[in-house]
Amino acid sequence: MDVDRRRLDRVRQRSTELENHVIDEFLAGRLTRRDFLRRGTIVGLSVPAIGAVIAACGSSSTTSTTTKGTTGGKSGATIRAGILVPTGAIDPITIADQGGQDMIAQTGEYLCLADQQLVLRPVLATSWKPNADASAWTFTIRQGVKFSNGSPLTVDDVVYTFKTQCDPKNTANALSAFGGVLLPDGVVKSSGTTVTFNLVSPNGNFPYLCSTDNYNMVIVPNNYNFKDWQSSFIGTGPFIKESYTPNVGAAFVRNPHYWGPKALPARTDFTFYPEEAPMTAALQAGAIDVEGQFSVAASPQLLTGGFNIISLKTSTHRELSMRNDQHPFNNKYVRQAIAYTLDRPAILAALFKGYAAIGNDSPFAPAFRSTDASVPQRAKNLTLAKQLLAKGGVPNGFATPLLTETTQEMPHFAEIIKQSAAAIGVNIGLTIETPTKYYGSAVFGKSDWLDGEMSLVDYGARSVPNVLLEAPLQSINAKTGSGSWNAARFSNPTYDSLSKQYVAALDLTSQRRIAGQIETLLLDETPVIYAYFYDYLTATAKHVTGVYPTGIGHLFLYNAATT
Numbered sequence: 123m124d125v126d127r128r129r130l131d132r133v134r135q136r137s138t139e140l141e142n143h144v145i146d147e148f149l150a151g152r153l154t155r156r157d158f159l160r161r162g163t164i165v166g167l168s169v170p171a172i173g174a175v176i177a178a179c180g181s182s183s184t185t186s187t188t189t190k191g192t193t194g195g196k197s198g199a200t201i202r203a204g205i206l207v208p209t210g211a212i213d214p215i216t217i218a219d220q221g222g223q224d225m226i227a228q229t230g231e232y233l234c235l236a237d238q239q240l241v242l243r244p245v246l247a248t249s250w251k252p253n254a255d256a257s258a259w260t261f262t263i264r265q266g267v268k269f270s271n272g273s274p275l276t277v278d279d280v281v282y283t284f285k286t287q288c289d290p291k292n293t294a295n296a297l298s299a300f301g302g303v304l305l306p307d308g309v310v311k312s313s314g315t316t317v318t319f320n321l322v323s324p325n326g327n328f329p330y331l332c333s334t335d336n337y338n339m340v341i342v343p344n345n346y347n348f349k350d351w352q353s354s355f356i357g358t359g360p361f362i363k364e365s366y367t368p369n370v371g372a373a374f375v376r377n378p379h380y381w382g383p384k385a386l387p388a389r390t391d392f393t394f395y396p397e398e399a400p401m402t403a404a405l406q407a408g409a410i411d412v413e414g415q416f417s418v419a420a421s422p423q424l425l426t427g428g429f430n431i432i433s434l435k436t437s438t439h440r441e442l443s444m445r446n447d448q449h450p451f452n453n454k455y456v457r458q459a460i461a462y463t464l465d466r467p468a469i470l471a472a473l474f475k476g477y478a479a480i481g482n483d484s485p486f487a488p489a490f491r492s493t494d495a496s497v498p499q500r501a502k503n504l505t506l507a508k509q510l511l512a513k514g515g516v517p518n519g520f521a522t523p524l525l526t527e528t529t530q531e532m533p534h535f536a537e538i539i540k541q542s543a544a545a546i547g548v549n550i551g552l553t554i555e556t557p558t559k560y561y562g563s564a565v566f567g568k569s570d571w572l573d574g575e576m577s578l579v580d581y582g583a584r585s586v587p588n589v590l591l592e593a594p595l596q597s598i599n600a601k602t603g604s605g606s607w608n609a610a611r612f613s614n615p616t617y618d619s620l621s622k623q624y625v626a627a628l629d630l631t632s633q634r635r636i637a638g639q640i641e642t643l644l645l646d647e648t649p650v651i652y653a654y655f656y657d658y659l660t661a662t663a664k665h666v667t668g669v670y671p672t673g674i675g676h677l678f679l680y681n682a683a684t685t
Contacts, residue, residue: 144158144162144167144629145162145167145175148162148175148179158172158175159172159239159241162175163241163242163243163329164242164326164327164329164330196683196684196685197386197387197388197683198386198387198388199386199387199388199682199683199684200387200388200389200390200391201387201389201390201391201411201412201666201669201679201682201684202390202391202393202409202410202411202412203390203391203392203393203410203411203412203413203414203677203679204392204393204394204395204401204404204405204410204412204413204414205220205221205224205392205393205394205395205401205414205415205677206219206220206221206394206395206396206397206398206401206414206415206529206557207221207369207394207395207396207557207558208221208222208224208225208368208394209221209222209557209558209561210222210558210561211349211352212225212226212351212352212355212366213348213349213351213352214226214230214287214338214339214340214342214348214351215286215287215292215294215295215296215338215348216294216295216564217295217337217338218295218561218564219557219561220414220415220580220582220675221394223337223338223582223674223675223676224392224414224675224676224677225355225366225372225392226337226338226340226351226355226357227334227337227340227359227676227677227678228355228359228361228363228372228374228390228392228679229270229355229356229357229359229361229362229363229374229377230340230341230342230355230356230357230358230359231245231246231340231341231357231358231359232245232246232332232333232334232336232339232340232341233245233246233247233250233261233263233280233329233332233333233339233341234246234247234250234329234332234333234334235333235334235672236330236333236334236335236585236672236674237672238434238670238671238672238673240489240585240586240673242329242330242333242585244264245264246263246264246267246275246280246341246358247261247262247263247264247332248262248263248264249261249262250262250329250332252328255324255628256321256324256325256326256328256626256628257320257321257323257324257325258318258319258320258321259318259319259321259325259328259329260312260316260317260318260319261280261316261317261318261319261332262315262316263275263276263277263280263315263316263317264381265315266381267358267381268358268379268381269343269356269357269358269379270354270355270356270357270358270359270362270377270379271343271354271356272379273343275341275358276344277311277313277314277315277316277317278311278344279341279342279343279344280317280341281309281310281311281317281344282342282343282344282345282346283339283340283341283342284304284309284317284319284339285306285309286306286348287300287338287339288300288303288304288305288306288308288309288603289305289306290305290600290601290602290603293565294338295338295564296336296338296339297603297606298589298592298593298606298607299331299335299336299588299589299592299593300331300336300603301592301593301596301599301602301603301604301605301606302322302323302592302596302599302602302603302604302622303321303322303323303325303328303331303592303625304319304321304322304331305322305602307320308320308321308322319332322602323622323625323626324625324626324628325588325625325626326625326626326627326628326629326633327586327588327625330584330585330586330588331588331589333585334672334674334676335584335585335586335589335674336589337582337674337675337676340357341357341358342356342357343356352366358380358381359377359380359680360376360377360380360382360383360384360385360680361374361375361376361377361385361390361680362374362375362376362377364389369394370393370394371391371392371393371394372391372392372394373389373390373391373392374389374390374392375388375389376388376389385679385680385681386668386680386681386682386683387679387680387682387683390679390682393409393410396528396556397528397529398416398417398420398421398529398530399420399421401413401416402416402420402421402423402424402661405424405429405661405663406423406424408663411662411663411665411666411684412660412661412662412663412666412669412677412679412682413660413661413662414660414671414675414677415530415658415659415660415671415675415677416530416659416660416661417473417530417531417656417659418473418474418475418477418531418659419472419473419474419530419531419534420530420531421661422475424659424661425475428664429661429662429663429664430661430662430663430664430666430667430669431659431660431661432659432660432661432662432669432671433477433657433658433659434583434657434658434659434671434672434673435479435488435489435657435673436487436489436583436655436656436657436658436673436674437485437487437489437490437583437584437587437590437655437673438580438581438582438583438655438656438657438658438673438674439481439485439487439581439652439654439655439656440532440535440578440579440580440581440652440653440654441578441579441581441594441609441650441651441652442460442539442576442577442578442650442651442652442653443574443576443577443578443579443594443609443610443649443650444456444457444460444575444576444610444648444649444650444651445574445575445576445609445610445611446610446611446612446613446649447611448575448611450514450515450516450520451522451575451576453514453515454514454646454647454648455510455511455513455514456510456511456514456515456516457647457648457649457651458507458510458646458648459507459508459510459511459514459546459548460507460539460543460548460648460651461483461500461648461651462500462501462502462503462504462506462507462510463502463504463507463542463543463545463546463548464502464538464539464542464651464653465502465542466480466481466500466501466502466653466654467480469535469538469653469654470654472534472538473531473534473535473654473656474531474654474656474657477656477657477659478654478655478656478657479654479655479656480499480653480654481651481652481653481654481655482497482499482500482641482645482652483500483644483645483648483650483651483652484640484641484644484645484652485587485590485591485594485595485652486587486637486640486641487587487655488655489583489655490586490587490637491630491634492586492587492624492630492633492634492637493634493637493641494634494635494637494638494641496638497638497641497642497645500645504545504546507545507546508546508547511546511547511548518547519546519547519548519549520547520548520549521548521549521550521551522548522549522550522551522575522576523550523551523552523553523574523575523576524536524539524540524550524551524552524553524574524575524576524577524578525553525555525560525570525571525574525576525577525578526552526553526554526555526560526577526578526579527554527555527556527557527560527561527571527578527579527580528554528555528556528557529557529580530580532554532578532580533554535578535653536552536554536578537552539578540552550576555570560579566598571609572607572608572609573609574609577609579609581594582673582674582675583658583672583673583674583675584674585673587624587637588624588625591621591624591625591640592604592605592621592625593605593606593607593608594607594608594609594610594612594650595608595610595612595617595621595644595649595650596608596617596618596621597612597613597614597615597618598611598613610649610650612647612649612650614643614647614649616643617640617643617644617647620636620639620640620643621640623636624636624637624640658671658672658673658675660677665684665685666682666683666684666685667682667683667684667685668681668682668683669682
C-alpha cells in the first residue's frame, strides 16, 4: 500500500489543478470507477496515472487499454460486411449518414477513439491537456505516422483539417459539433508536435469533439481537396482502398505504411444495401459475415441463435421534430399534446424487446453519467393531451405531414406516431423516403429532414451529450454555425444559456445539476420528442471474431478474423 501511495503522490505532483480535482472527486467517493475513468481520460490523465490512483484506493479493478475486439482466429482472411448504402459522395466535409461514416473510417483516423465504454483512447494524438478553465486544449500528435500515399503526418495536416472543418463558410457537417465552439483562428500550431485549440468558450468535453464521436474528423494532408477523397480514400488507417463503386460496395486491403499493428484481415469486402431486410437475408444465407447494424423490429430472427450478437448500451435515438415556427406547432401545448399520446413502454416492447431505454423528451440518455434521473418521466395521458390541444387553440385537432426515412424500425415507429396522434384528432400524413432523398443536401432549404413540418430522423450515439444539446436545439446562427441540425427551429435564450453552461462545466456534479434544469425546460417546451434510446446491435457469423462496432455507428474490422 505504501508503494501505491507513493505512486499516487507522484501522479499528483505531475498533474494539473483540473486533473487533481478529478482525482479528489474519485478519492472522496463522488465518482464511480467508471466515471473516474471517463473524466480522467477527458482531462488528459494517462492510463498508467489512472491505474495508480485506482490502486491507491485499494480497487482490484484494472484499467484496460484495449480498443479492439477480442480474437482467437486466424489472420489473413477476407471479411465480408454489409452496411447501408452511403447517401452521397464519400467526402469528410459533407457525409451525414452511417454508410458514409463507415467508409471514411476504413482508411481515415481520428485524434482519438471514443470506445465501447465511452472512454477516450489515443489514436493520432498521444495525449491532450486543457488550460485552467478548459477554454484551450493542447494535443500532442503522434510521430512516425504516414498517410497511405507515403507522406508523413505532421501538425500542419491536423491544423488544416480542423481549420477547414470548423469554418462556417464551408457548411461542413462537423459544424454540428464545432458551431459556437471552435473557429478557424482558434486552431494553432503551437510546436512541431502539438496543436492548440483556443475555443470560443470553455468546453469540458472538447476532446470528444476530436474523436470518432465527431465522425467527419478524419485527418487529411495539408491543402488536400476534400472533394477528391472518394477517389483516393487517403488516410493513416490500417487499410487502403482497393475499389469503391457508388451504391454497390467497396474493398480494402492492408496499408503497408500503417504505424500500428497490421490489420488481421488481408482484405475486407463491403456490400451496400438500400435497407435492412436484404442485408439480414444475406447474413443468414452466408453471403456476408458481418451485418454492421440491425434492428429488433426488422430482424428479430437474428436474436434467436446462430449468430454472434454485439449489443452496446448507447444514446442512439430518434428525434421527432415539430416546426416551432409554424402553426400549430408554434404553441408548446400542441407539441406537448403529441408527446402525451405515446405509450413508451409499449413502443419499447414492440420495437426493441428490451434492447432499449425509455426517453423523456430530452437528449439526456440513461447512458450519460450526467443525466438527472430524478426528473419525472412523461407518460401517456390522452385526457391531458386533448386538454392541451384545446389550450393550444386546436380543440378539434388538425392535419400535418410527417416525413421520415426507411432506416430500421423508423417506418414502424412513424406508424405508431400516426396512430397515437389520431386518438386526439390529429391526422398525420406519413411520407417514408429513402435516406438519400430524406437527407437531401443536409442543409436548411435543401433537406426534407431539416425542412419538414414534422420530421423523424435517426441520431447516432455520442459519448457525451454536447453535440445533441447544440446542433438540434440551440438557436440557429449562421455566423457561428450553431443550431446546424435544428429541424424544429427551436429558439429559446434560456435553453441556449443553460446548454452553454453545461458544455463549459468541468465536473460531473455541475453537469448533472445543469442537466436537470435542461431536462425540465425541454419537458415544458417539447420542441423535439425523444421516445427512446436503443441499444446498438451488430451481428456476425459464428466463425467470425474481433469485429468492433461503436455506438455511433463505426464498424472497425482491423482485428477481425475467422476461426
